[in-house]
Amino acid sequence: MISIKSKSEADKMKAAGRIVAQVLKRxxxxxxxxxxxLELDILAEEIIxxxxxxxxxxxxxxxxxxxxxxxxICTSVNDEVVHGxxxxxxxxxxxxxxxxxxxxxxxxHADAARTFAVGNIDPEAQRLIETARKSxxxxxxMAVEGRRLxxxxxxxxxxxxxxxxxxxxxxxxxxxxxxxxxxxxIPNFATRSRGIRLSKGMTLAVxxxxxxxxxxxxxxxxxxxxxxxxxxxxxxxxxTILITEDEPVILTL
Numbered sequence: 001m002i003s004i005k006s007k008s009e010a011d012k013m014k015a016a017g018r019i020v021a022q023v024l025k026r027x028x029x030x031x032x033x034x035x036x037x038l039e040l041d042i043l044a045e046e047i048i049x050x051x052x053x054x055x056x057x058x059x060x061x062x063x064x065x066x067x068x069x070x071x072x073i074c075t076s077v078n079d080e081v082v083h084g085x086x087x088x089x090x091x092x093x094x095x096x097x098x099x100x101x102x103x104x105x106x107x108x109h110a111d112a113a114r115t116f117a118v119g120n121i122d123p124e125a126q127r128l129i130e131t132a133r134k135s136x137x138x139x140x141x142m143a144v145e146g147r148r149l150x151x152x153x154x155x156x157x158x159x160x161x162x163x164x165x166x167x168x169x170x171x172x173x174x175x176x177x178x179x180x181x182x183x184x185x186i187p188n189f190a191t192r193s194r195g196i197r198l199s200k201g202m203t204l205a206v207x208x209x210x211x212x213x214x215x216x217x218x219x220x221x222x223x224x225x226x227x228x229x230x231x232x233x234x235x236x237x238x239x240t241i242l243i244t245e246d247e248p249v250i251l252t253l
Contacts, residue, residue: 002175002183004201009108010242010251013177013203016110017240017251019051019103023073024114024252031116033093037075040099041086045072048103056102056109056180065223074100074113076225081168081209081217081234082113083224093119096129098236102180109180111205112252113238125233128165128212132235135159135188135208140241143204143248149184149195156208157189166215168234171226173207176240198243203251207238 005013023044030040048055055072062068069083076084076098077091084098091097100113115129135156142151160167173186184196188208211217213232220227228234242249 002196002202003177004199005177005203005242006201009177010201010203012106012108013110013240013242014251016053016103016105016108017112019048019053019105020101020110020112020252022051023047023101023103024099024112027099028114028116031091031097031118033091033119035091037077037084037086037089037091037097040075041071041073044101048072051105053103053105056104056111060180063223067223069224074098076100076234076236078233079228079231081211081226081228082171082236083226085222085224091118094121096121096125096233096235098234100236100238107178109176109178110240110252111176111180111238112240113207113236115235115237124212127163128210128233128235131160131163131165132208132210132237135210136206136237136239139208140206140248140250143198143206143241143243145198145200145243145245147198149186149198150191150193152206153187153195154190160188160208160210166211166213168209168211168217169215170217171209173205173238176203176205200243200245202243203240204243205238205240207236209234209236
């Protein structure tokens with residue numbers, strides 16, 4: 001069932017979103033060659049808890065392998081699409097890293113992700129990162145009350161494929177609110193159905209996940225981390241948005 005948020009509920013999500021945005025800003029300032037992904041996770045949790053919130057991901061539902069997620073953020077490096085687990089991985093010059101953050105405050109979640117360059121990166125890697133971001137904003141230009149959910153999906157796919165990249169099909173965006181993952185699912189590609197009509201008060205986590213090579217992915221032995229099947233780079237860009245009578249409001253900027 002799709003939940004419609006009241007103004008007070010949307011305000012709570014905006015407060016959670018400010019925390020998520022703060023974490024992403026701070027981590028973006030720290031990302032450099034030589035830093036461990038675990039260091040980023042430790043700082044993220046300090047910020048989230050310091051704001052009176054709880055990391056949405058830590059201890060999240062078990063994976064298909066029966067394991068709860070062990071960290072506060074996801075740190076997905078190079079060919080890792082999503083759900084990379086922070087640890088002793090040391091970032092090096094030329095890497096790219098996606099940071100995915102969720103925060104729960106006053107009973108409501110917010111969720112966002114960014115892909116960052118580590119030092120100087122290949123121009124094509126930079127173009128991949130920029131395309132992921134562009135596809136998000138082109139997609140949410142369609143996030144207007146009365147339009148169809150599939151209009152967002154189609155615009156994301158068009159943007160990505162026009163740039164020569166591919167859209168991951170095994171993973172989708174999602175509704176969000178009192179639960180981290182709610183209805184509806186939000187594909188980043190066109191489907192046979194155009195999907196539900198968008199209504200004021202819907203809150204959605206729109207998150208293009210795009211690959212430099214083919215769209216197929218595999219799950220690593222840790223049962224969480226999803227990687228590109230062909231070993232190509234992947235980029236991820238996400239925000240939590242609120243559907244209004246006018247243009248959508250981004251709650252995680």
